[in-house]
Structures are given as C-alpha cells and as structure tokens.
Amino acid sequence: MERFDVVIVGGGPAGSAAAHAAAESGASAVVLEKGVPRADRPDRLGPDSTDAAGILDYWVDIMGIHPDEMPDDVVVSTLDRAEFIGPEESLVLHRTGFDSSYDHFGYCMNRARFDDFLRDRATDAGAEYRVKASVRDVETDLEASPRHTVHLANGDDVSGDVLVLADGPQRQVTNKVLDRYVPFDITDRLATTKVNHIAYQEHRRLPEDVARDVEGAIKFWWGYMPGHTAYPWIFPNDDNVARIGLTMPIGMDLSAVEAREQYALLRDSDERIPPGKEYIRRLLEQEYGDEYDIETDFPLVEDRGKSKGTETYAISSTRPIDSPTEAGIVVTGGAMGVTSAFHEGGDHVAVRTGAIAGELAADGDLSPYNDRWKDAIGDEVRRNVALSDVVRDYGPDDWDKAFSVARKLMEASSGDTLFKMNNVTAGLTAARLVATYKKTKYGLRGDRFVQLHADEFVV
Incomplete structure (x- = not known):
C-alpha cells in the first residue's frame, strides 16, 4: 500500500x-x-x-x-x-x-x-x-x-x-x-x-457584428426563466466564439410557477420546464432571430467544451x-x-x-x-x-424594479458598486433595497452563513 x-x-x-x-x-x-x-x-x-x-x-x-x-x-x-438585463430594465x-x-x-x-x-x-x-x-x-x-x-x-x-x-x-x-x-x-x-443547480452551456461562433457587440461584456438575463437563481448568460471567448448557457434549479415543477406568462422564455404549450438546449435556442431567437438564422449563423463549435460544443454540470x-x-x-x-x-x-x-x-x-x-x-x-x-436570500422570491417585475433602483443608486453615487453605497438620495425604494440587503447580510454575521459547523462533528 x-x-x-x-x-x-x-x-x-x-x-x-x-x-x-x-x-x-x-x-x-x-x-x-x-x-x-x-x-x-x-x-x-x-x-x-x-x-x-x-x-x-x-x-x-x-x-x-x-x-x-x-x-x-x-x-x-x-x-x-457586466450587463444585467431584465424584461424591461437593464443595468451595466x-x-x-x-x-x-x-x-x-x-x-x-x-x-x-x-x-x-x-x-x-x-x-x-x-x-x-x-x-x-x-x-x-x-x-x-x-x-x-x-x-x-x-x-x-x-x-x-x-x-x-x-x-x-x-x-x-x-x-x-x-x-x-x-x-x-x-x-x-x-x-x-x-x-x-436538493441543494444543487444544474447548468448547461453551448460554445457557439457568433456573427461578426454580434461578436463586436458582446466583446468585453458578460451578459446575464434575469427574470426570463422561473426559479431561484435561474438565468441565461453569454460569456465572450476568443475567435468570435462565446459560451452561451444558463443555470436553473434541479427538479422544478412548472405547475408550481406563478404568473408563468411573464417569463419570456416559457411558452403556453410547455408542459414541463424546458431543457437547457431549448432555453438557449429561445434566448437566441429572442435576441437575434429577426436578423439571423440561429442554427446556421450561430453554429456550435464542436471541438470546444466537454462534448460536441456542449457541457452540462452541477x-x-x-x-x-x-x-x-x-x-x-x-x-x-x-x-x-x-x-x-x-x-x-x-x-x-x-x-x-x-x-x-x-x-x-x-x-x-x-x-x-x-x-x-x-x-x-x-x-x-x-x-x-445575502444577495441570494434577498432575491429568492423575485419574479420578472421584481428584477425590473431592482435594476431601475440600482441604476438610480449608481447615478446618485458616481457609479460606485451598488451594495457599498450609503447614498439614499435615489429615493425611498432605493433606500429600502439597500437596507434589506444590509439587514440580511448582518443576520449572517460571524459564521452564521455556515450550514454545518465544526462543533456538529463527532470525532
């Protein structure tokens, strides 16, 4: 041995x-x-x-x-x-x-x-x-x-x-x-x-003008698909290739989704939560389908990723x-x-x-x-x-409100990062958003954010 x-x-x-x-x-x-x-x-x-x-x-x-x-x-x-895109509002x-x-x-x-x-x-x-x-x-x-x-x-x-x-x-x-x-x-x-999310992503080659548009930016769409911390993204790589993917909870029940008609990437005909591949196709159709044929103009790059340009992971x-x-x-x-x-x-x-x-x-x-x-x-x-707990029950309207408030906070604080701000001149709603985050974070002080503590082990 x-x-x-x-x-x-x-x-x-x-x-x-x-x-x-x-x-x-x-x-x-x-x-x-x-x-x-x-x-x-x-x-x-x-x-x-x-x-x-x-x-x-x-x-x-x-x-x-x-x-x-x-x-x-x-x-x-x-x-x-970084670009955060809501159904009606956005934040950069x-x-x-x-x-x-x-x-x-x-x-x-x-x-x-x-x-x-x-x-x-x-x-x-x-x-x-x-x-x-x-x-x-x-x-x-x-x-x-x-x-x-x-x-x-x-x-x-x-x-x-x-x-x-x-x-x-x-x-x-x-x-x-x-x-x-x-x-x-x-x-x-x-x-x-019970505790993990699943993620799926594809490596696709972008048309020249789309590649220029996303160059230097990581893009996230919030409020487009249901589930806690469920969102699609685009990450630019080299040679006009981007990782286009999403994260979503494991085992979601579509019948339990409230106001499902508000989620842009769901369809009335859906009987269950769509698979990652379908979500990505719908995102690309939504963003670029008026000008491009998605499968032809955004081809998979099969020598990247885990298998044929795709990968799935926890x-x-x-x-x-x-x-x-x-x-x-x-x-x-x-x-x-x-x-x-x-x-x-x-x-x-x-x-x-x-x-x-x-x-x-x-x-x-x-x-x-x-x-x-x-x-x-x-x-x-x-x-x-703390941030995850604050947005746990957010729907599309909540994300729009949050991005609108965050933009006002940034303008009132010369572009500083959102949750380090003390400036409340952006209004009462902005003050409440920051206060909610700070209160949640304070509740996690010390090691209260740890779910299994050292003293629980029996050695």
Whole structure:
C-alpha cells in the first residue's frame, strides 16, 4: 500500500491547489482524479468540474493567482463590463467597486486549459496527479498511522495522515465520509438533488457584428426563466466564439410557477420546464432571430467544451460547511459549498480554500482551517448568500424594479458598486433595497452563513 502525507480526492481547482501548496511546503501529496474525456482536452483525461469560466478583478486576489502567471492560452478574453438585463430594465456595471491587483473588470478563460495549468503547477512542485483513480471508499482509524486508507475502484489502496476532500458539489465521496462524523443523515443536509443547480452551456461562433457587440461584456438575463437563481448568460471567448448557457434549479415543477406568462422564455404549450438546449435556442431567437438564422449563423463549435460544443454540470447553491479537522479531514471548494449558482461558479474560492488546506496539511496541523477559510473568503461568501436570500422570491417585475433602483443608486453615487453605497438620495425604494440587503447580510454575521459547523462533528 502506498503512503503519502496528503491524499486528495478530486483533481479540479481545489484539489490541484491543495496538492501544489502541500508539495511546495515539502509534503508528499497525491491527487486521485477519476478523469473524464473532453473535446477541448483531447490528449489527457482531467476533472469534470467545469463552469462558465469567468473571473472578476477582485477574485484574482482571492484566488491568489494572477493571469500573468498562467500560460498565454488560458485567458481567452478580457472584460470591461457586466450587463444585467431584465424584461424591461437593464443595468451595466463597469467596475466591481473592490480594490484589485488586476487592471481589467475581469477575464474569461478556457476552463480545460486552466485545469491543466493548475495540474501542471502541482506536479511541477512535486505532487503526483493520477487519473482513472476513482475512489470507492475511505476507511479511517484515528489511532493508526497513517489515519486514512483510500480504497480505489481498481482494487488499489492509498493511505495518508491527511485527507483532502475536493470532489466538487456532487460530493460523491464527501457525503460518504462526513456521514460517519455527524449524528444525523448527512444527505438530509447536503443532498445533491436538493441543494444543487444544474447548468448547461453551448460554445457557439457568433456573427461578426454580434461578436463586436458582446466583446468585453458578460451578459446575464434575469427574470426570463422561473426559479431561484435561474438565468441565461453569454460569456465572450476568443475567435468570435462565446459560451452561451444558463443555470436553473434541479427538479422544478412548472405547475408550481406563478404568473408563468411573464417569463419570456416559457411558452403556453410547455408542459414541463424546458431543457437547457431549448432555453438557449429561445434566448437566441429572442435576441437575434429577426436578423439571423440561429442554427446556421450561430453554429456550435464542436471541438470546444466537454462534448460536441456542449457541457452540462452541477453548481452547488448551498451555504458552506466546516470540516472535521480533528479527524485529519478537510473539505474544500465545491464540496464544501463555497461555489454558487448566484455568482457563476467559484474557481477563485475553490483555489483559495484548496491552497489553505494544502498548506496546513503540510504543516501537520489542520486546526486553523475553519478559521482560515472564513478569514480568506468569508466576506465573499457572505455577500453572495445575502444577495441570494434577498432575491429568492423575485419574479420578472421584481428584477425590473431592482435594476431601475440600482441604476438610480449608481447615478446618485458616481457609479460606485451598488451594495457599498450609503447614498439614499435615489429615493425611498432605493433606500429600502439597500437596507434589506444590509439587514440580511448582518443576520449572517460571524459564521452564521455556515450550514454545518465544526462543533456538529463527532470525532
């Protein structure tokens, strides 16, 4: 049986960052990644944890990796704005309002190349990265050395004193491991089918004038499809190609949707929530169908994405969880619930939490982890949880009202970021919107945004 100081389950951003930090600090580390084939990664298997692959300016500093450190082919476009489009109102942001070491509003990246960069960075530091290494189970004996034995599907065993769980928002291994340390059924709190959103996206080549229109912009349509944090988007990439996709809750019942006639991407003939592919077709028809034949003029780029220009993936939309560090276990990235359907994934927080986990694993003392990750990303997660709670029951009219109010707030505050404003000269409605957000965020002070606390684990 092979032995390492640190065994990492999952080779996405969190797992690779943990391996890099551990190896760079002198620990032996191995990443166990089941590996999936992708059209845009034809020469090697890798992680399946894809997202819309955009990073805002201040996320660069949260992540701790500047684009200048990456190979040239990772960043595929730089951003100068975000456009939020409601049924009747819209809002354009040209700056996030947070200090950053990055000079642009943000950037879009090729996610497969980003994963490969993080993987190569980890192996260059001395970590091992193994694919076709599916984890079947983990056996832990806190009195033994090493404490953890990881059983692989091929019959091999790998052991280590520290176990880093970085298997993404589906938590296929994480749930199984954590269930042994809580006095309740872990799936009651962290069940994938209850807490995750599903996302679908297509890589399409845009007509020249459409590509010019979306250049530098990430575009989001709110109030066009039902569901909490359900929205389509366009992210510009290189060579006139864009990622066009959407996020929506798993298992929505169309019959439970109120005022369904107000949602532009629903049809009277719909008997159930449309699949992602149909939603995207309707969005493109709505925006560009008067001038273009969508299937001909917006062709799929089949050598991008996971399969034939498309990809489907889960996004965690939960509040984050602590880790049972006394058992030599840390949970990172999507598995701990720090990615979000509200803000489009979370590569930046995955990398940061993974790096903290790897550093502490190499030091041999995991006890600071639950405090360290809150210090590093707590404000970011708290903001997103608060915003998500504020808009939970929003319909199309609510989004229009919010964008109208937000625009007035920006005009009254010289374009500052919306929820850092104290200016109430935009009117009573604007003051109420800001007050609602601040009250919600205050209710999440300390670690109240955490859904599974360290003291709930029985070790």
